[in-house]
Amino acid sequence: MQKTVSLSVNGKPVSATVEGRTLLVQLLREQLGLTGTHVGCDTSQCGACVVHVDGEAVKACTLLAVQADGHSVLTIEGVATGDTLHPMQEAFRNNHALQCGFCTPGMVMSALDLVKNNPKPTEREIREYLEGNLCRCTGYHNIVLAIAEGAAVMRGEAPPPNVHGVAAE
């Protein structure tokens, strides 16, 4: 069964013909060429595919493409403004919060969702919120620092002092 879906992706209207079983992540990666959203598992555990649908964080491997029909999707490719990184992306750079980079898009999308709902999360709250995002490289230490920094900048505050000694750019 094929169906044509129309949705907004990163602010642009798109339409595509998909099978009933096509997942949102497959639509994004294979038909729209937005390969920043990754697939790291087949049980909705790893969170590498997190995107925002109508502003809510969703694992794009658990939503059918047809369910996104008429909705608005934000992927990692739509987070920066031109060449300027979003403060959360910048915070990931400043804190070496990524190594292989594979989990990173999902981490950033989850972090943005956390800060939207909890603008000033504690370390414990950040760690608990990240339950649904696996990273095998960083041990999460620097991801937690990055999210705290990104949240501070998003609140309009000065970022906390960089514990690694990284100079601001």
Added chain:
Amino acid sequence: MATIGTPVRRREDYRFLIGRGTYTDDINRPGQLYAYILRSPHAHARITAIDTSAASAAPGIVAVYTGAEMAADGVGGLPCGWQVHSKDGSPMAEPPHPVLAIDKVRHVGDPVAVVIANTMAQARDAAELVSVDYAEEPAVADPVEALKPGAPQVRDEAPGNVCYDWHLGDLAAVDAAIGKAARVVRLDLTNNRLVPNAMEPRAAIGEFNRATGEYTLYTTSQNPHVIRLLMGAFVLNIPEARLRVVAPDVGGGFGSKIYHYAEEAIVTWAAGKLGRPVKWTAERSESFMSDAHGRDHATHVELALDGEARFLALKVSTIANMGAYLSTFAPCIPTYLYGTLLAGTYTTPAIYVETKAVFTHTVPVDAYRGAGRPEATFLLERIVDLAADQIGMDPAELRRRNFIPATAFPYQTPVALQYDSGDYGTTLELALKAADYHGFEGRRREAMTRGQLRGIGIATYIEACGIAPSAVVGSLGARAGLFESAAVRVHPTGSVSVLTGSHSHGQGHETTFSQLVSDTLGIPMESIEIVHGDTAKIPYGMGTYGSRSLAVGGSAIVKAMDKVIAKGRKIAAHLLEAAEADVEFKDGKFSVAGTDRSKSFGEVALTAYVPHNSPHDELEPGLDETAFYDPKNFTFPSGAHIAEVEIDLETGQVAVVNFTASDDFGRIINPLIVEGQVHGGLAQGIGQALLEGCVYDKASGQLLTGSYNDYAMPRADDLPAFKLSTNVTLCTHNPLGVKGCGEAGAIGAPAAITNALVDALKPLGVHHLDMPATPEKLWRVIQEHRTPIAAE
């Protein structure tokens, strides 16, 4: 401005943060087909018939191939890259490893057929129509069970399931020392089987150009040249000049992406057959049953001590699981990367180790972060803690008493290695202070008021990294050299491309190597490009594993830069009309000593390519140098890790409340990246100690932990914030003085955590725990020791 030693932000981050990394599955080739691998649902069965006719007729299907068809076309088996010999001098059993199973399947997930279609969904659908008749046979998954008389036979070529029975060290000296020792401490332990679980599942795309006869393989590899050699020479018979292997951005490896896997050969061969690109991407459940696993040892260890608590001898007997087939480097892990490390940080004068490698009906086992060294460290640091427990001595003091002193280097161990440098005592004191070791008993008492059993555990470690001198590994059975290559290509405008044989799959080479080049050549990082991961671009290189990139790959870059500078001095001497001997190079300038006359690096580069006035009989144009670096010795990073845990008396739930690591990695180029490497290693080590364990059903050989629902990966709230520090002693034999940092965390943490747990449970009379110490296991241990059950 010097960048070495400063926390430079990573150059590679930008593309990953905007979703523009290029991983293998992100690549799509025109006309691409999709491969689905049908895998065995049984641990051990004869294949009595395969009928692919219905699948072949399904919509969108282009081809269905079986192992017999591939073998008939001349496709060879996957080779093993390391040959170990048994005690009696005989070579290990080396049974064939077909790319698709022929006649028999030997583990759950063993590939049986490949279905190739226009879309992935069509391939997956049609795979259900492949009819395979299996005659099930008894299976054995546990290596100890596999050695028992009457155990199911895994490979015809290995009677009793023994791949080899290896040993190292002086048995007579060890037995004599044990005979006269004041105390002998004995322990049986296991090292739990792990699934590496890089977040990017493996993927491969094969492509064939009919016009040129050239094959290209895009693959998730840590070492593209090794894949080109193994697949081209042993499996598909394609000469190097017609086989290009590209490993683009790779989403983590941890060892599991070193090896040559069947799927790489299948897609490359099929692309040639079909004249269209063929793509395969693993689902995570396939990763669990086809990526090489790690660890899986059962060990008996004895430590002999004199009346002053000095170590006299260590005797180790290990059974190591190889799985059903030998993965690329499997045989060397529980031997030369394990037995040779058993001196650890100690002066133990006599050591003997024997390892029986065993075939079982499981996925092949090979190197996983640390590879052999975590297993060695775990048993050493457990037996040392057990000895301290039995003697009634502070475990820190027992270690101090037996450390190789800082004045004793170079230090020859009784198990083949010669350590070049280290300062274990200072590193331990750093860690003890950072962890407030002396204040611990107060914290233990306070925790008890909250119903928490609090414990502290120390582990020290030594690792052999910078793998490796080719001559040494060759004498130990390696069928490859382990040098590294680098080409430094200076362009006419003075910008530089560095082509490295090392491969970055998260390590940040684009940044660290650029710092090295920037500081040495005196040019800005923006003018430097680091190229890796493509056999069509880089010189023959051995890739990244065994914490070798900076120590071996970085040293190769230094050697190539030395050649560039030497030639630059010749060019500058000509330009400056000076004697070459009078020209010195510093801060990006070639100057005549004692004068203010100089030429910039850029001017010299331009002259190399615009040689209008160069004396061509003395100086050929160009500034492009290649070097190969083969290390003289391994490097020996070391460290002391201290874990502090709390166990809930009622639930067995564990919290890692503090983790302190002090490490000696030699010179540090980028402390930001080094910290990240340690964090990641610690997470994997803590994961092994508390959460992770690959479990096969003993009766059926079924993989019970086949997804993230069953295999407990460490998550952010399982881990603490880490406290790190470093104590630097330089490596004495590479030009950078660097030792390597990639595996340290995974080596030290399992023993530190386990020692802390045992310390916490000591009041209940617990003296050992096997990993992973899950809440359920701890709860049971607590129940047993609180309410002893009558023996009858």
